Amino acid sequence: MLVAVATSEAKDNYVPFVESLQTTQLRAAADAAPKGQDDPIVIGISAEVPSSLAVEPEESQYEALADEKAGPLTLEETQNDQVLDNDLSLFGYDVFSSVRTSSEPVAGIPVPASYRIGPGDSLIVQLYGKRNLEYTLSVTREGDILVPEYGPIKVAGLTFDEVEVLLSEGFERRVIGTRAVVTMGELRTIQIRLAGDVMQPGIYTIGGLSTLIDALLTTGGVRSSGSLRNIQLMRNGKRIVTLDLYDLLLRGKSGGDQYLAHNDTIFVPPIGPIVYVGGEVQRPAIYELRGEQQLGQILDMAGGLLPTASLADSHIERIRKGGFRTLVDFAEIGGDVEIRATAVRNGDFLRILPLEDQLHDVVLLTGQVERPGGYQFRTGMRITDLIPSAEALLPGADVDFVLIRREDPATLRTEVLYSNLMAALSQPGGSADHLLQARDELMVFSLAQSRKQALADVVADMKLQATDYRPARLVETRGAVRFPGVLPLQESARLLDVLAMNGGELVGADQFYGVIARTQYPSRRIQVVPFSIAAARTQPQGEDNPTLSHGDRVYVFDEQATRETVLTEELQRLREQASFVEQERLVTVLGEVRYDGVYPLVEQMRASDLLCAADGLSRKAYGVTAELSRITHTMEGESSVEHIPLDSVVLLQICDLARRVALGEGSPSEYVAVYADDLHNPQLQRMDQLSFSEKMGWFEQATVTLSGEVMRPGVYAIDRGETLCEVLDRAGGVSEEAYIFGAVFTRNSIRDMQQQTIDELHAQLDDLMVELSLSHSFNNREKSSHEWAGKQDYLRAIQQLQKAEANGRMVIDLENVMTCKSRYDLVLEDGDGLHIPVEPDYVQVAGQVYVPTSHLYRGDRKIRDYIELSGGHTILGQIKHAYVIQANGEVLNVKGSRTSSRIARKTVSPGARIYVPLNVDRMNGTEKAQTWVQTLVNSAILAGLVL
Template identity: 30%
Template structure:
């Protein structure tokens, strides 16, 4: 008795301390200091004593009553399985299913993988049991299970009762009850009956608390076979997850539940994975073993099915069963020619099956079979395609008797604003020979219903509408470049001219700013002849043979869009000119010429056919064209495009002048009223675009040479850093130098009537006449480069002395004078008795240049040449800058 009392006092002290801690920490909800066993003992005290203790220590009694339930409900199960990588041979079905149909089409047969293995691909991290899963009514109680009993009625009492080793729970004031082996539903019924019968005025609510753990075995082809401690609610599939899934050779269709050496049930995982049927996913019992045998025969299905994969057979599947395992055929599948590859008696065989028939679907499958479901053809036979400059392009249904005007009724509603109303094509393919023929029509006439041009269409015809403009006018090219490609390649359009005045103006502006260069594909309009005809011409070129020439023709000269075009049926010169966008204003209408190649007796002969171009266009004379004909449209004799020349500076009427071919510099100066009285003809600056381009190319070549010098210096062991830095600085100066294009002219001699000094003008030429100059400049390697007032009595040496003399790196042996008109004269210092008589006479506007000694560091010819060019361009640019 004393021992019991001493234990109770000891427990009371411990409980009091815990309750004090609970009271102090109740604000932070930290009640973990009281164990579950202490709470249960507290609940066994009479209600009055519970309330007294709660009042004494300031504890909310409801907190203790809900402690056990909250511990169970709030507990979060730790993760027991984490993902692991699959081997290349295992299934990647999820990725395939979420991929697009186009991605699946690009997959090779080797990428089709076994089905279902990735679902159970995990790596076990802990053996913690699952505690928050709902308990089914059929669950059998065992030793270690916790039963929660809530009594309510006259008073409210909660009990957390653990099934002891004898299979019983003890309810205070009610006594022990044997519950081991009962189902959860039977337990609830038993407790409710006992409470209502033996405790007057009381009723009971029963639930399950923490469930017991048990040991089971996962054996065979498991990822990590062995014994596992799991929750008593664990099923076959959960055991597979806990063991990390299965190996690459495991069977998914013959999972066996073994109990006491006997097979309890088999589990086909395909039922769960494909149909979601978990009826055979049994709850395990302590000591059960989940056995995973090696997989059985496999069959592979690929192509146009929902789930292409490798599937396991159970031994009696038919072709229809395999197709259903793969989710069935896609709408794009072609069922009439399904291929079955089979290995039989050491040989491979192939069968083509029509799976729309029952006999083919009932064919029994064998291990190693490969089924390939092909895709239907993408070609739509009963369609007509509209491409190009139409507002609604795409494919449309073909009907008998349909015409072009049935698709395009209004030029404003059905065609784009830039559509060419004079030229359209129908691309037609022969159904038997697959050869292409081309028909041409006038779009405007077709819209009016003209039977000659409103062509009747056939299935798979392609109707093309073109833009009036060949190139994007905002990115118009300088000059008329040729389309960049192999000379032997068929080139549809080589050059072009804008059709409307605003495009021509933009073209001229861009031409002045850019050099002649190659036309890029991106600079053509989306519906240009170049872009739309490229594939057509390539197809026609591929039809060329020894029996037939390639069906395209060529037009050059004064056409708006010269180049290669398809030869249309019954084509004429008028058709070809319409295809080329018409003629330029400069076209010579009295005569044109066709160059034709004839084959006679195995020899090729060239024939020339001249005709009146105006008659051919107006229909007075029909001139037919043949394959590979070349139509040349000549320019009007003496026709010259507008040539503009710019006169600025000291002329009576400066401005831009249009000149005729053959006019010279003196002619345009006289038209400008001559020079003013302040003009200084020796300092005239004449520039030409061609010379500017030559300067640009020369500077670019020198820059490349300098880069090579830099690379050589950087790779040479022991090179001086100073050489590299100076060359790099020179390269930067050279790259920043803008070409001027100055030509040396002797304007004084030209004005004096010396025709030998005069020159014929070209487009873009410019003449600048400065006013009276009275200065001499000195630049380069001098102490103070500057400009001085010209004094006739001063020599070169005098100006050098006034600039502080030359620097240490100056090359005095290569000094030169740039005259006001751009001429260059070398200067050689005269020393000794004859220095005064042999000195060079300077003139107003001259520039003394003291170059850098190229041998000062590392000798390089590129250095000397580059510095001289920079000085020349700088002087010319300074002269023009006076404008």
């Protein structure tokens, strides 16, 4: 049997989406229910939803708006493109999607007093007092109940309240001293019909207490093509009620609901006129119309407008006669009252658009502050209204600079304003305490954060708004500033303002010479303007603190790099813009100046300007004369060079006077007088060269180091041309234990030459090792495998050579040097060193011997004796190419007839090193490889390397 009511606690724990009328009555009558044999009634709906039916809560539009607005305030505006994010669906039909049918019999539900008794109902009568009896009486088809001992009683058509009074009073009259209690037992079932646009049309058997809404909910509901506002209940061929489900869904009213009777028909006609509502309303959906004619009624059905809705900017998309669409713009209708009174038609699409995503009457405070965010704008508001004191700043804030980002309401272009924050705090209301405008953003910077990163969005906006005839107001700073890069430029900003935006110049920056490179429009030619930071600080409102233009590139120099290196790009641009009739606007300073190289030629530039740009003369310069070289070209193509002598002293005086004037210490009139002297300080022309020579006989301070067995070892200053013998005499000579033959003399220039040779060899070692690993030696078939195993030793020796460093040793005959004879004189250089050891008592054997080690020196032992004491040479060793490196650095070669016999007769000196090289023929058959290895070994030994 199909039951149309939802019990308070069904076996499947089902909780209906819409509470049925009977459940509502259950709540109201629970406390007054008769106790008889009724089952105990469980009041309330279980709060626990089964896990199988648990659904993630849907995010409301308010929650979505809260998520969007909960982030930091921003002045960025979004585009309102009139596209709706809502997926519109028919309103109300989802109420049937979660409803389940149930075949449970009705039990334990109180019967309302107005319930009419009919055939099939069961009544329970309980007597207590003088007689204790209980009757279960069923209503017959004739409408009677058959009471034992009393006969039939007509109850059909009576309400439950009337039957209760009838039976209780009747029993109490007939049975003296007895009281009667009447309650309902099992209820009857009825059959109804569902027809029209319903999900499951047909005949259903339902409980007698079912209503029209109950039947719809438990039989699958209405199709999307059916009407929710014109549901008809037919009884005996007549329509007795019309149900509008919108009353229940929108207003919670169920007045149109009706108890069903046997053979009732529920008919659902097709859906009526509709209107689409989307956008900024509570319930975007497709609504069915039933008498609603005005826009205000439609908005009420949709739950009203969201706070973000802009009704005046909304419109209706309407179908007109002829099949075309048009728009009804609310802005043309009038105010809110007139808009709400606008007539709606079937098929209208109502678009409720959002407000413009724009903040008005607000200013933003960002950066290194305690409380960043939005603040209400007030007329007359200044910087100090947002930052009243330094306590509002975080540690590390830049108090010398603050930037205001502003949008011009007339042109919509982004602009910036500079200010000194400390000056504003020191004098509220002063010139540094700028007036703010609505939608300004006040940016406070950190001394540890890059300005390029902090202002990236501002720079991007300015670049986006730029055109060819209206370039972006940007300036680029390079060189010795704290935060170089491309940054926004304020209208009429000066040099010091831009340097403050860059965090100021670094320690050691040149205070007297800098360059502004400016691209001139529309010619796009490069103009170079010099500046002096010192002069700009002395007269911040004068010409020495120039006003910058958009696209300027500011170069600040220091001691870390030459001027020419920093200006590489600008110099290249100047070279590229040269033509047949115009040479490059470049000049060169050469010789003994602090920063020589190529410089841009500026307007009215003179020789002293170029000397000042090069930061003056070096200490080696001949400060008496200078030479200006100028190339002259004729129309016939001939060229000549003119050399103009100048007085270096005058140029230095002019440069020094210019610096004192920049600092506010010198006389400007005196400077102008000497500066404009064309004879001593001529104007420069394109490609001029100004050179300064070195002083004749200039000698840098030089020292040598004596160590070891010297009477007074240490570091000695030397004069130009002083010899080693003279210095040894100053040091008291050598001690008695000195081993003069083994003295080690080193020189820096020798070390550099040796290292250059080794570096050149290193560049070719990789190719050699690859060739050795790929090529085959001679007579491979005749050689044993153990010979080839020595190949790894050979490659290892090359790798050791690769790691070696030159020691700068130079072989000298110290014994002859100490005689101080002119033929043996050794003139010293700066950095020379002499170490005299104690006479050693050993001879070292290295290279391709079985046990490389040192042996006790004996005068009667020959070279071969020491090699045999080390186990003899290995298979890869080549004895005839052995070398002897004497203690004084001389190299003796065993190879060669006359040389070999001479060495054989000569005894090895103490401290000597005998070296047995590799046998190249056994390792690699290519003559090229053999030559390479010999060259490497010879170079290493001659360079004084230890292998």
